[in-house]
Amino acid sequence: MNKKIVVYFLGWVLLIEAASMIVPCIISVIAGENDVWPWFLLSMGISAVPGVLLIRKKLRSGHFFAKEGFVLTALGWLILSLVGALPFFLSGRIPNYVDALFETASGFTTTGSSILSEVEAIGKGLLFWRSFTHWIGGMGVLVLILAIVPQGGGDKMQIMKAESPGPSVSKLVPRVRETALILYLIYFGMTTLAILSYFASGMPIFDAICIGFGTAGTGGFTVRNEGMLHYNTVSQVLITVWMILFGVNFNAYYLMVRKKWKEAFTIEEVFVYVGIIVVSTLLLTIGVMLTPGQGKEGGFFYSLHHASFTLASIISTTGFSTLDFHQWPEYARTILVMVMCIGACAGSTGGGFKVSRVILLFKEAKNELHLLVHPNAVRAVKLNRKTVDAQTLRSVNHYLILYVAIFAFSVLLVSIDGFDFTTNFSSVAATLNNIGPGLSIVGPTGNYSGFSIFSKLVLTFDMIAGRLELLPLLLLFSRKTWSKHY
Amino acid sequence: MNIIIIGCGKIGASLAEQLNSEGHNITIVDRNEKAVSSLALSLDIIGVTGNGAMLDVQKEAGVETADILIAVTGSDEVNMLCCLIAKKEGHCYTVARIRNAEYENEIEYLKQELGLSYVINPEKMCAREIVRLLRFPSALEIESFYRGRIDMVKMKISPDSPVVNTALKDLTRKVSAKVLICILERGKEVVIPSGNTVLEAGDQISFIAKPAESLAFARECKLEKLPVNSVFMVGGGKIAYYVAELLETLKKKISMKVVEINPATCNIIADRFPNVIVINADGSKKSTLIEEGVANTDFFLSLTGIDEENIILGLVVDELTDARLITKVNHMNPAEIPSGLSLGSIVCPNLIASNAIVRFARGLAGSHDFNIEALYKVAGGRVEAQEYEINSESVITGIPLKDLKTKSGVLVAAIIRDHQLIRPDGAAEMRVGDHVVIVTLADRKIRDLVDILE
Numbered sequence: 001m002n003k004k005i006v007v008y009f010l011g012w013v014l015l016i017e018a019a020s021m022i023v024p025c026i027i028s029v030i031a032g033e034n035d036v037w038p039w040f041l042l043s044m045g046i047s048a049v050p051g052v053l054l055i056r057k058k059l060r061s062g063h064f065f066a067k068e069g070f071v072l073t074a075l076g077w078l079i080l081s082l083v084g085a086l087p088f089f090l091s092g093r094i095p096n097y098v099d100a101l102f103e104t105a106s107g108f109t110t111t112g113s114s115i116l117s118e119v120e121a122i123g124k125g126l127l128f129w130r131s132f133t134h135w136i137g138g139m140g141v142l143v144l145i146l147a148i149v150p151q152g153g154g155d156k157m158q159i160m161k162a163e164s165p166g167p168s169v170s171k172l173v174p175r176v177r178e179t180a181l182i183l184y185l186i187y188f189g190m191t192t193l194a195i196l197s198y199f200a201s202g203m204p205i206f207d208a209i210c211i212g213f214g215t216a217g218t219g220g221f222t223v224r225n226e227g228m229l230h231y232n233t234v235s236q237v238l239i240t241v242w243m244i245l246f247g248v249n250f251n252a253y254y255l256m257v258r259k260k261w262k263e264a265f266t267i268e269e270v271f272v273y274v275g276i277i278v279v280s281t282l283l284l285t286i287g288v289m290l291t292p293g294q295g296k297e298g299g300f301f302y303s304l305h306h307a308s309f310t311l312a313s314i315i316s317t318t319g320f321s322t323l324d325f326h327q328w329p330e331y332a333r334t335i336l337v338m339v340m341c342i343g344a345c346a347g348s349t350g351g352g353f354k355v356s357r358v359i360l361l362f363k364e365a366k367n368e369l370h371l372l373v374h375p376n377a378v379r380a381v382k383l384n385r386k387t388v389d390a391q392t393l394r395s396v397n398h399y400l401i402l403y404v405a406i407f408a409f410s411v412l413l414v415s416i417d418g419f420d421f422t423t424n425f426s427s428v429a430a431t432l433n434n435i436g437p438g439l440s441i442v443g444p445t446g447n448y449s450g451f452s453i454f455s456k457l458v459l460t461f462d463m464i465a466g467r468l469e470l471l472p473l474l475l476l477f478s479r480k481t482w483s484k485h486y
Numbered sequence: 487m488n489i490i491i492i493g494c495g496k497i498g499a500s501l502a503e504q505l506n507s508e509g510h511n512i513t514i515v516d517r518n519e520k521a522v523s524s525l526a527l528s529l530d531i532i533g534v535t536g537n538g539a540m541l542d543v544q545k546e547a548g549v550e551t552a553d554i555l556i557a558v559t560g561s562d563e564v565n566m567l568c569c570l571i572a573k574k575e576g577h578c579y580t581v582a583r584i585r586n587a588e589y590e591n592e593i594e595y596l597k598q599e600l601g602l603s604y605v606i607n608p609e610k611m612c613a614r615e616i617v618r619l620l621r622f623p624s625a626l627e628i629e630s631f632y633r634g635r636i637d638m639v640k641m642k643i644s645p646d647s648p649v650v651n652t653a654l655k656d657l658t659r660k661v662s663a664k665v666l667i668c669i670l671e672r673g674k675e676v677v678i679p680s681g682n683t684v685l686e687a688g689d690q691i692s693f694i695a696k697p698a699e700s701l702a703f704a705r706e707c708k709l710e711k712l713p714v715n716s717v718f719m720v721g722g723g724k725i726a727y728y729v730a731e732l733l734e735t736l737k738k739k740i741s742m743k744v745v746e747i748n749p750a751t752c753n754i755i756a757d758r759f760p761n762v763i764v765i766n767a768d769g770s771k772k773s774t775l776i777e778e779g780v781a782n783t784d785f786f787l788s789l790t791g792i793d794e795e796n797i798i799l800g801l802v803v804d805e806l807t808d809a810r811l812i813t814k815v816n817h818m819n820p821a822e823i824p825s826g827l828s829l830g831s832i833v834c835p836n837l838i839a840s841n842a843i844v845r846f847a848r849g850l851a852g853s854h855d856f857n858i859e860a861l862y863k864v865a866g867g868r869v870e871a872q873e874y875e876i877n878s879e880s881v882i883t884g885i886p887l888k889d890l891k892t893k894s895g896v897l898v899a900a901i902i903r904d905h906q907l908i909r910p911d912g913a914a915e916m917r918v919g920d921h922v923v924i925v926t927l928a929d930r931k932i933r934d935l936v937d938i939l940e
Contacts, residue, residue, distance in 0.1 A: 157527055157530070158527070173511065176530050389519055
């Protein structure tokens with residue numbers, strides 16, 4: 001393995017992290033949080049100094065293969081979370097380092113699970129930092145590095161492949177750097193629009209920006225103790241719309257920018273995504289109407305509004321909430337957990353298993369039935385009218401196995417704490433799929449502070465594994481990755 | 487520029503690599519998913535899987551915004567169709583590989599009717615290079631400039647040569663031929679020499695001169711061998727065909743023998759060239775070679791379709807005879823072949839063709855003050871020799887060379903004015919209408935004549 005190039009890029013990761021702390025630090029100064037901003041400065045120093053040292057060495061050999069891409073991504077995200085937790089921990093606003101780590105990993109992986117019960121207590125600077133980690137993590141820090149750091153050599157695609165979600169990652173334009181730049185430009189443009197629309201609907205500017213970051217990265221951290229209920233109905237509708245939009249494959253937006261309308265509006269994955277949203281929202285609406293204290297008094301439109309908000313929040317893996325959906329009927333809660341596991345589209349900022357993988361698995365299963373009737377039949381699996389190659393299908397199948405295995409194992413480990421099954425299952429579902437709130441104790445009104453340190457570490461692992469789609473993190477534990485002899 | 491390359495074989499891959507490194511945006515198209523994805527991963531380019539002759543696939547590859555479309559699939563007809571569609575659908579220059587000898591006489595017609603901007607025939611270009619080597623047996627490589635009137639010749643200096651231990655500035659005292667030595671390869675080192683560089687035995691030098699002067703120089707260096715009377719070729723494919731065709735036009739008759747295993751291929755050569763002795767046998771067998779008299783030939787050409795076989799053949803024949811060898815490789819990059827094997831001159835049709843296309847692309851991308859007329863990558867791709875025609879006044883014309891601040895590793899090697907080769911000493915200057923040959927280390931990234939300035 002070319003360790004030098006991995007280390008070089010890790011240097012850049014640290015520098016980006018230091019740079020992204022500048023704005024939160026300034027906000028902290030403005031808000032007069034004198035016990036916070038010095039710690040931001042110290043964290044920036046801790047991040048920037050090794051960063052500068054690591055990138056000073058000029059690279060001689062730029063060879064970059066799949067292995068380096070995976071290892072870099074996994075280590076990059078671990079370092080990002082470990083260092084990003086420092087301002088929380090050093091300032092004492094989150095006194096336990098593991099808690100701070102959980103909160104930061106939850107931010108970068110755009111999960112939005114929190115161990116805080118009173119979010120406003122940590123102060124404006126840290127609230128902004130928390131939300132900003134969503135924005136960075138949404139599109140990916142390594143993609144950002146690819147976009148802004150001039151790089152020779154062409155094999156950097158391996159980095160993008162390792163960090164971007166989805167069964168098959170492809171470039172938009174011939175150059176990796178331009179591809180990364182286009183993605184970030186679309187991302188930046190959409191985020192700006194979202195923030196402006198929130199502000200126009202009456203949100204305070206600080207909230208608009210933080211919630212804007214949260215929706216763009218499909219994260220889910222809030223800045224108010226009462227969550228989304230703090231904002232008016234128009235804002236909530238806007239948030240619903242933006243959450244759905246950020247869960248769509250960004251290829252669709254690129255095609256729109258290129259004015260290829262026909263291709264943009266015929267992406268199969270987006271169709272299924274919208275279909276799931278429409279059907280589940282209607283089913284949930286009935287559920288909300290049946291819930292005492294919520295839709296029973298509120299009526300149909302009240303129920304539709306909150307059902308659509310919740311569903312959009314869950315399927316895009318954002319994790320904002322208005323109503324306590326733990327109160328909903330059992331079937332509605334089951335739908336939510338199922339939608340959690342499906343997640344958003346590949347190539348979006350959302351997490352989860354990804355709609356396109358679900359589509360491919362169903363199509364494969366259908367072919368399998370066909371094969372039982374005609375044992376010698378030859379059938380291709382198609383997505384967007386194009387045959388999907390065998391390697392992609394194989395990796396989707398393997399992904400399912402790994403996903404289930406990690407899911408089950410995590411539930412087992414978390415269950416040691418002795419909570420009920422709903423809590424354990426939904427907490428793993430909510431972290432592995434980067435959603436945020438689960439059910440029962442970790443539901444919309446609860447938080448993750450009740451778990452033991454061990455469980456928090458397991459869930460932190462799940463969040464990062466889920467964001468990076470399992471493989472990079474698992475590869476770190478393989479002897480083959482580090483040995484010279486394999 | 488946006489460049490689409492259809493066909494992801496050896497030549498397509500080599501083109502993608504070279505054009506990508508020159509900063510163009512490359513899209514490759516091929517039916518073979520594996521070939522596309524592995525190339526697209528290793529280079530910073532994008533791939534489209536599909537039949538490149540389909541409008542749909544070309545649209546996906548972005549033919550509307552492409553500047554050049556290069557069709558280098560295995561089939562001439564597919565290449566022509568690709569270019570035809572691209573011409574109708576986009577506004578790009580089109581380049582097609584057409585190598586079948588049957589189309590040879592219709593190339594101009596095809597170019598016009600299909601709107602082809604450039605047609606390449608790697609095998610024919612390779613045959614031309616082979617014939618140049620045949621006419622000048624002591625050269626290891628010959629590249630031609632100014633439509634063949636100026637050569638750049640690579641030679642090895644033998645220990646008994648009078649130029650050994652001579653500094654370049656004193657060269658005129660030792661030999662009378664006027665040559666300008668512009669590249670020196672010593673071991674693994676490649677340098678652009680200065681006046682103080684001292685030549686040693688075993689050095690490989692490249693110099694620019696008129697053909698007559700180069701022959702004279704070779705004679706003075708005691709390198710010239712007997713004139714070529716016979717050529718022995720193993721492999722009777724397209725290159726052998728074109729070599730035979732070119733040799734036929736020479737005044738001096740050279741006896742040719744072709745050993746080819748495939749009877750149908752034998753018939754094509756035998757039909758077209760009654761004077762060529764065609765043997766239908768397995769040329770990779772030593773006994774066949776001995777039986778057909780390889781021992782008495784002046785030149786031996788290994789031209790089979792398999793690189794490894796050509797290399798082994800070269801080594802075997804080197805043991806059997808004193809003949810000069812020319813070895814064709816197509817799948818390997820000649821620079822990757824271990825040095826120290828006695829294979830004679832190595833020719834690579836794909837590399838010749840992709841160099842020509844890179845030159846074409848540079849010509850389109852470059853300024854209008856200069857036309858790039860020729861581009862050769864020599865010394866394992868580490869040195870480039872470029873020929874420009876100067877069309878109009880610019881910052882480099884009319885200034886004596888000694889006053890031009892040129893980059894290091896760049897040499898103005900020749901100025902050709904009114905068909906005369908001018909020795910580019912410090913007082914010489916470039917003028918409008920001149921042809922200029924510059925020699926530069928490849929990493930200096932000279933893409934246009936003005937790039938030679940600091």
